[in-house]
Amino acid sequence: MTTPRPLTNDQLLSRFQALDGFVREHQALWRPRPFTQLQLPWEADHPALSSWLRQRSLEQAEAAHNHPEQLGAPAPFPLLAKQAGQLSEVGELPSIALAPASHRLNVDVPGRKWQQIEAFASHLGFTRTPQHWLDWCSGKGHLGRRLLQADRQRLTCLEFDPTLVAAGRELSLHHQLDAEHRLQDVLAGDAAQQLGPEHTAVALHACGDLHVRLMQLASQQGCRQLAIAPCCYNRIQAPVYQPLSAAAIASGLQLSVDDLGLPLSETVTAGARVRRQRDESMARRLGFDLLQRQLRGEDEYLPTPSLPVSWLHKPYADYCRELAALKGLHIDQQPDWDALQTKGWQRLAQVRNLELLRNLFRRPLELWLVLDRALYLQEQGYQLQLGVFCEQPLTPRNLMLLAERH
Incomplete structure (x- = not known):
């Protein structure tokens, strides 16, 4: 078995087009959200798969959550899993030698975050040694400080929060x-003044519009080197995704904010x-969803606001009554609250298992988005490498773009 290699300039477009065809062909499988629909459109086309998934337990769904491709589910699941894996490979x-961090440089940095910084820094294999690092959306500047290796190097950190600055x-x-x-508010009009040809701009998990803004300004201002590990593709101001590259624009694939949340x-x-609280919250909401459909006489999902964790300690009857009041609904009956709560948990198990099919498309869609960014930078005159900088357990957002103008 050959070891996968990073994608480089001449491979970007062909991989994007292959992914684009796969993602567009199977939209009916990954767009519908089991959490908001009692029955998914694809279930009528694949009854054996639907029945198999719906009969599984919540524990089985959790066990398969991070690696749904390993699930021995009925067709078309295995073929889709194989295709998704091949297209996402x-x-x-390439890693570089990184000088040891200076004494206590990692103090006050959470362990996982420091490991991500180390991994990111050890894959910044530019052809020329950077002279002036620019840490984009830097927080306290932990990444930038780790990158300062040589006496003559400089560092500029841009951050929106004055406390962090x-x-x-x-x-x-x-x-x-x-x-x-x-x-600096990097989305403000004056942010362009902070970048120049001398800068090597880096962004480790800058969200949505923030890392896209860096790509646009770095291209305009002539930055010769750029390294980005994208994150939170759904954190955008526009109501739908705005494609960047010519290939993504030509694709015509329309992505909502909900769609952009799938890779995350x-x-x-x-x-x-945290997982127990999440499950309890979702099961309660799913039980309430069944109730609100009865109260409204409409078989449609009703969005509800985020609720404090303290709501999980309320008796379920009080939880539903107060949530109904928030949505302007009146409960004029006496439901069987225990039965309703049990149905919520049963539905959670079904939702989580049905999501396993949708989850096969997490990485293909994410790579589609990152390739859109890579192709955009290529159009701006950069040489590109796209690869992973760490293993998935450290962070699922482990894709990284290295861009360099010669």
Whole structure:
């Protein structure tokens, strides 16, 4: 078995087109959300798969959540899993020797975040040694400080939160590093003034519009080097996805904010307590969903607001009554609250298992989005490498773009 390799310039378009065909062909399988629909349109076409998934337990769904491709489900699941895996295959970017971090540089950085920083930094294999790092949406500047390797290198950190700017400045002074921490809204009109040809701009998990903004401004301002690990594709101001590259524009694939959330649905970091709270919340909502359909006489999902964790401690009857009141609904009957809550848990098991088919398209859709970004940068004159910088358990958002103008 050959080891996957990163995608480079001449491979980007062909992979994008293959993914585009796959994603568009199977929209009926990944667009519908089991959480909001009692019956999914595809179930009529694939009754054996539907029945098999619906009979499984919540525990079985959880066990398969991160690797649905390994599930021995009825057709067409195995073929789709194989195709999704092949189309999503991307190798690790070449690693570089990274000098050990200076003493206590990782103090106050959560362990997982520091590991991500180390992994990101060790894959910044530019052909020329960067002279001036620009840490985009830097927070306290932990990434930027880790990148300062040479005496002559400089660092500029751009951050929107003044508290983080002040904390970052204090940390850089403490470590005696040549870093400038600037307060900057990167979406503001004056953000372009912060970038120039001398900068090597880096963004580790800058959300949605924020990393797209970096790509656009870096291209305009002549930045020669750029490294981005995209995140939170659904954090956009527009109501639908705005394609960047000529190929994505030509595709015609329309992606809603909900669609853009699909790649982010993978969970690897949540602890047991958080997962229990999540399950309890979703089961309660799904039970309430059955109730609200009866109350309204409409077989449609009714969006409900985010609720504090304290609501999970309410008796289920009170939970439903108060949530109904928030939505302007009156409960003029006496439901069997225990039975309704049990149905909520049963439905949660079905939802989670039905989502396993949708989850086969998480990585293909994410790679489609990252390739759109890569092709856009290629159109702006950059040489590109697209690969992974760490293993999936460290972060599912492990795709990274290295862009360089020569």
